[in-house]
Amino acid sequence: MSLLKIYQWKELSPKEQKICLARAKANPDTNIKQNVSDIIQAVQNQGDSAVLKLTAKFDKVKIPQLKYSPPEHLPPIDSQLIQSLQTAIQNISKFHSQQIPQPFQIETSPGIICHKKYQPLQRVGIYIPGGTAPLLSTLMMLAIPAKIANCPEIVMVTPPSPEGELNPVIQWLAKTLSINEIYLCGGAQAIAALAYGTESLQKVDKIFGPGNTYVTEAKIQVSLDPMGTAIDMPAGPSEVLIIADDTSRPDFVAADLLSQAEHDELSQVILVSPSSQLIHNVNQELQKQLTQLPRRDIATQALSSSRALLTEDISQALHISNLYAPEHLILAQKDAVKIVPQVIHAGSVFIGPWSSESLGDYASGPNHVLPTYGFARSHSGIGVESFMKSTTFQEVTPQGLLQIAQTVECLAEAEGLIAHARSVKLRREKLQGNL
Amino acid sequence: MSLLKIYQWKELSPKEQKICLARAKANPDTNIKQNVSDIIQAVQNQGDSAVLKLTAKFDKVKIPQLKYSPPEHLPPIDSQLIQSLQTAIQNISKFHSQQIPQPFQIETSPGIICHKKYQPLQRVGIYIPGGTAPLLSTLMMLAIPAKIANCPEIVMVTPPSPEGELNPVIQWLAKTLSINEIYLCGGAQAIAALAYGTESLQKVDKIFGPGNTYVTEAKIQVSLDPMGTAIDMPAGPSEVLIIADDTSRPDFVAADLLSQAEHDELSQVILVSPSSQLIHNVNQELQKQLTQLPRRDIATQALSSSRALLTEDISQALHISNLYAPEHLILAQKDAVKIVPQVIHAGSVFIGPWSSESLGDYASGPNHVLPTYGFARSHSGIGVESFMKSTTFQEVTPQGLLQIAQTVECLAEAEGLIAHARSVKLRREKLQGNL
Numbered sequence: 001m002s003l004l005k006i007y008q009w010k011e012l013s014p015k016e017q018k019i020c021l022a023r024a025k026a027n028p029d030t031n032i033k034q035n036v037s038d039i040i041q042a043v044q045n046q047g048d049s050a051v052l053k054l055t056a057k058f059d060k061v062k063i064p065q066l067k068y069s070p071p072e073h074l075p076p077i078d079s080q081l082i083q084s085l086q087t088a089i090q091n092i093s094k095f096h097s098q099q100i101p102q103p104f105q106i107e108t109s110p111g112i113i114c115h116k117k118y119q120p121l122q123r124v125g126i127y128i129p130g131g132t133a134p135l136l137s138t139l140m141m142l143a144i145p146a147k148i149a150n151c152p153e154i155v156m157v158t159p160p161s162p163e164g165e166l167n168p169v170i171q172w173l174a175k176t177l178s179i180n181e182i183y184l185c186g187g188a189q190a191i192a193a194l195a196y197g198t199e200s201l202q203k204v205d206k207i208f209g210p211g212n213t214y215v216t217e218a219k220i221q222v223s224l225d226p227m228g229t230a231i232d233m234p235a236g237p238s239e240v241l242i243i244a245d246d247t248s249r250p251d252f253v254a255a256d257l258l259s260q261a262e263h264d265e266l267s268q269v270i271l272v273s274p275s276s277q278l279i280h281n282v283n284q285e286l287q288k289q290l291t292q293l294p295r296r297d298i299a300t301q302a303l304s305s306s307r308a309l310l311t312e313d314i315s316q317a318l319h320i321s322n323l324y325a326p327e328h329l330i331l332a333q334k335d336a337v338k339i340v341p342q343v344i345h346a347g348s349v350f351i352g353p354w355s356s357e358s359l360g361d362y363a364s365g366p367n368h369v370l371p372t373y374g375f376a377r378s379h380s381g382i383g384v385e386s387f388m389k390s391t392t393f394q395e396v397t398p399q400g401l402l403q404i405a406q407t408v409e410c411l412a413e414a415e416g417l418i419a420h421a422r423s424v425k426l427r428r429e430k431l432q433g434n435l
Numbered sequence: 436m437s438l439l440k441i442y443q444w445k446e447l448s449p450k451e452q453k454i455c456l457a458r459a460k461a462n463p464d465t466n467i468k469q470n471v472s473d474i475i476q477a478v479q480n481q482g483d484s485a486v487l488k489l490t491a492k493f494d495k496v497k498i499p500q501l502k503y504s505p506p507e508h509l510p511p512i513d514s515q516l517i518q519s520l521q522t523a524i525q526n527i528s529k530f531h532s533q534q535i536p537q538p539f540q541i542e543t544s545p546g547i548i549c550h551k552k553y554q555p556l557q558r559v560g561i562y563i564p565g566g567t568a569p570l571l572s573t574l575m576m577l578a579i580p581a582k583i584a585n586c587p588e589i590v591m592v593t594p595p596s597p598e599g600e601l602n603p604v605i606q607w608l609a610k611t612l613s614i615n616e617i618y619l620c621g622g623a624q625a626i627a628a629l630a631y632g633t634e635s636l637q638k639v640d641k642i643f644g645p646g647n648t649y650v651t652e653a654k655i656q657v658s659l660d661p662m663g664t665a666i667d668m669p670a671g672p673s674e675v676l677i678i679a680d681d682t683s684r685p686d687f688v689a690a691d692l693l694s695q696a697e698h699d700e701l702s703q704v705i706l707v708s709p710s711s712q713l714i715h716n717v718n719q720e721l722q723k724q725l726t727q728l729p730r731r732d733i734a735t736q737a738l739s740s741s742r743a744l745l746t747e748d749i750s751q752a753l754h755i756s757n758l759y760a761p762e763h764l765i766l767a768q769k770d771a772v773k774i775v776p777q778v779i780h781a782g783s784v785f786i787g788p789w790s791s792e793s794l795g796d797y798a799s800g801p802n803h804v805l806p807t808y809g810f811a812r813s814h815s816g817i818g819v820e821s822f823m824k825s826t827t828f829q830e831v832t833p834q835g836l837l838q839i840a841q842t843v844e845c846l847a848e849a850e851g852l853i854a855h856a857r858s859v860k861l862r863r864e865k866l867q868g869n870l
Contacts, residue, residue, distance in 0.1 A: 023661065080845055081845055081846075081849055083842075084841070084842040084843075084845040084846050084849075085846070087544075087839070087842045088842060088846060090543075091543040091544055091547070091839075094541060094543045095541060095543050095549050095551075098539045098541055098551070099539075099551070101536070104533045104534075106529060106530060106533055106800070108525075108526040108529045108530050108799060108800035109522075109526060109799075112526070112794070112799050112800065114530050114799060114800045114801050116533075116534070116801070116818075119779060121812070121813055122779065122780075122812070132851060133849065133850045133851035133852075134850070135850060136846060136849060136850060137846060137850065169849065205812045205813045206813045220659065224655065224659075224669075226458065226669070226671060226808045226809065226810075229813070230810070230812075230813035230814065234659075234661070236661060251861060252858070252861065252862060255854070255857055255858035255861050256858050258854040258857075258858070259852070259854040259855040259857075259858045261854070262852060262853070262854040262855070263852075289854075289857070292857070293853055293854050293857075294851075294853050295851075295852075295853065295854065299854065337830065340828065343826065344554060344557065345557075346826055347826065347827075348826065348827045348828070348829070349826060349827070349828045349829070350828075350829055351828060351829065351830040352830055352831070353862075354831045354832060354833055354835065354836040354862060355829050355830055355831040356831075356836075356843075356858045356859050356862060357858070358843050358847060358855040358856070358858050358859050359547070359829065359831060359836075359839060359843055359859065360827075360829055361843075361847075361855060362842070362843045362846045362847060362855075363839055363842050363843050363846060364543060364544075364547050364549060364829050364831065364839065365541070365543035365547065365549045365829070366549050366551070366827035366828075366829060367827070373661045374661065375661075375665070376824070376826070377556070377557070377640045377665075377824075378556055378640045378641045378664070378665035378824060379665065379824060380824045380825040380826075381825070381827060383551075383825065385820075389811070389812075389813060389814060389815045390815040390816070390818065391778065391781055391782065391783065391784060391811070391815075392782075392783045392784070392795075392801035392802070392816060393775065393783070393784045393785075393786060393801075394783070394784070394785055394786065394790050394794065394795055394799050394800070394801060395772065395786040395787055395790055396787070396789045396790040396791075396794060396799065397789060398789055400789065401789040401791075401794075404522070404526075404794060404798055404799065406519070407518075407519040407522045407523060407797070407798050408519075408791075408793050408794055408796075408797045408798050410515055410516055410519040411516075411519050411520070411523060411571060411572060411797045411798060412793060412796075412797060414516055414519075414568065414571060414604065415568045415569070415570060415571060415572065416567060416568035416729075416730075417568075417694070417697060417698075417730075418697070418728055418729050418730065419690065419693040419694040419696070419697040419724075419728050419730065419734065420694040420697070420793040420796060420797075421793070422690055422693075422694070422724070422727070422728075423687070423690035423691050423693070423694045423791045423792070423793050424791050424793050424794065426686060426687065426690050427687060427788075427789060427791060
């Protein structure tokens with residue numbers, strides 16, 4: 001049995017090709033939408049007490065307050081883990097420090113001085129999902145660019161553990177990254193609290209971070225409400241597309257496919273190759289490696305809706321990748337670096353046999369919060385600029401006004417906006433009267 | 436009678452202050468949502484024929500096809516208008532050419548080479564509303580940054596005139612800006628066609644441009660559907676906040692307030708000043724100037740829900756402005772340039788008595804598509820980067836892999852993602868076995 005279903009690309013009709021590259025329907029059902037809307041309303045009406053009640057209900061733990069007070073002494077953490085976190089922080093910081101957008105000033109005409117300036121968002125919220133293992137990497141990938149952007153207020157929310165506590169490694173990371181404002185809540189109620197504020201949690205300007213269907217739906221709902229708050233980007237299940245050929249190592253390819261598949265039953269993995277031998281060998285490797293994984297049930301489920309596409313050559317494989325616009329693209333074929341300029345749509349690209357996607361997920365430097373679901377056609381991954389916004393400024397001298405006045409009056413009149421024209425004419429006549 | 440209702444800021448309770456800075460509810464009613472959803476579905480099912488039918492219904496004109504074929508010879512246009520458009524194009528191009536985001540490359544650790552590259556969106560749609568006077572300025576503000584970003588395919592849609600034609604000035608602008616793909620359709624049906632494609636109009640990656648409630652609602656609906664398309668930004672009615680003092684000219688201030696008010700009955704204008712004399716004089720000027728405006732009914736309606744806020748000093752006025760986060764901020768008080776560094780939340784800022792907002796609306800250089808509705812807290816206005824997206828790349832050498840492998844294995848294990856750890860371990864062991 002082959003785990004990845006194999007399709008020969010050129011044998012497929014255009015419609016079949018489209019289906020082959022389609023993602024699973026992502027829209028939550030009406031029930032979830034209504035539940036989330038009810039939760040948001042409850043938090044808007046009853047604030048902290050609603051969040052605490054919902055925490056008791058969904059996270060099965062009663063805590064006295066949302067705000068987390070860090071203990072005086074951090075619990076002990078494994079020293080190898082601390083060293084690994086420090087290496088990751090260092091590389092992620094190095095890469096993101098390159099990204100700070102620069103202000104500029106230009107005199108577009110004599111006397112018309114225009115500039116653009118970038119400022120940090122003032123108050124941002126970072127959502128870190130709970131569960132058995134905390135997403136240490138996501139906290140780093142969001143808090144580090146927020147710090148580099150110089151956001152003055154960074155708030156973290158995360159569900160409490162069954163004991164009503166905060167995971168010790170998250171505690172260590174929060175302290176190391178100077179995140180001092182932490183609230184123990186999760187789910188749609190946490191998103192509502194960030195978006196509208198409660199007695200103890202002041203509303204933020206933008207919410208970042210991944211979550212389950214409820215969290216994602218809540219982020220969408222609060223971002224649609226002008227009284228709500230902005231969100232980082234639309235999110236779907238994680239995905240990888242791997243291009244490989246006869247020279248690729250089937251064990252490496254299989255391992256990379258599996259690290260995507262173990263994320264979520266909805267994760268999508270696609271192998272594209274002109275070599276049927278490689279596809280065959282990868283399928284065998286998948287069988288072998290799968291048995292060794294604790295999360296093999298999730299991975300098997302994800303693989304069952306994934307596929308291998310047999311192409312005529314590498315160029316067709318790349319064409320398919322650009323059609324699909326994957327979140328992660330691994331170029332595992334020979335001379336991978338040569339086709340990099342032809343990659344048009346992808347979130348992040350891993351070049352050559354040693355660039356395992358896991359390196360980028362954790363510690364090589366680039367951000368791992370990337371556009372899924374084909375959004376790589378139009379969206380960038382998270383960067384420092386995601387935590388900033390720009391404002392333009394213009395300062396016009398009397399000379400500048402006189403020079404441009406009649407241009408603007410003419411254009412405003414052409415649009416039928418006479419008050420616009422008059423606001424300039426008034427100034428022009430004032431200056432001309434003074435000449 | 437004073438046109439702007441006057442409130443003394445310090446006399447207001449916190450709740451009253453909040454109400455004073457609130458925007459009108461923007462959510463469309465359920466009927467509009469349903470109508471828009473029906474239109475989108477019709478276009479998805481019946482393509483061109485649905486769009487043509489809806490054009491006949493809403494724009495009252497029957498046209499044989501959506502695609503517009505430009506005539507061989509352009510109709511004659513007023514030469515002063517052409518000159519004005521050319522000046523505007525020149526200034527807008529100069530300002531936007533400064534904004535192209537730059538790629539970078541960095542070796543975050545020995546053997547781990549990471550880079551980030553910006554690419555133009557491949558196919559963008561620009562919506563230009565119809566009506567009696569065409570929005571020439573909006574076409575320039577969207578097409579120029581798209582051109583500078585180097586987008587290979589720029590599509591314009593705009594409703595046909597009652598004669599089934601394209602406005603001659605828009606024809607001239609489209610030709611001058613090299614926009615060769617034009618479709619005559621408007622409303623929610625045009626947004627649906629751009630988002631999902633029809634027989635004659637191929638789907639785009641992102642939709643830009645302003646519109647009425649139907650257009651805005653359609654943009655929201657298609658952007659929420661992963662099979663739909665991205666949009667520029669959430670949009671509300673246009674707005675200005677003016678800070679002025681005793682030294683400000685009441686006629687200039689009134690003229691600027693009126694040019695905002697004439698846009699739309701929902702436009703919001705706010706005057707903030709420590710001088711009750713200035714507020715009084717502006718109110719008188721408003722009365723006077725209003726009578727001279729063709730769009731005085733719209734402006735009067737807009738002013739009726741607007742207000743003047745009397746503050747204790749300029750510093751409090753600026754505080755109010757940052758709370759409100761206006762789309763346009765005019766600093767009309769003495770030494771305006773000195774308080775610029777304290778402006779935190781605003782879309783675009785106009786400094787000093789000669790920097791009329793109209794200049795920026797048409798021709799000084801910066802973009803006039805700006806965040807409304809308080810979104811200036813978290814969003815930037817349109818720029819070249821709005822027409823681009825970034826991709827990150829990483830290339831890891833065997834040395835790089837060996838150096839970082841154990842860091843990544845440790846972090847992946849801490850997150851319970853064993854397949855992630857194994858994809859790195861496999862490579863490390865392969866290299867170590869070869870050593």
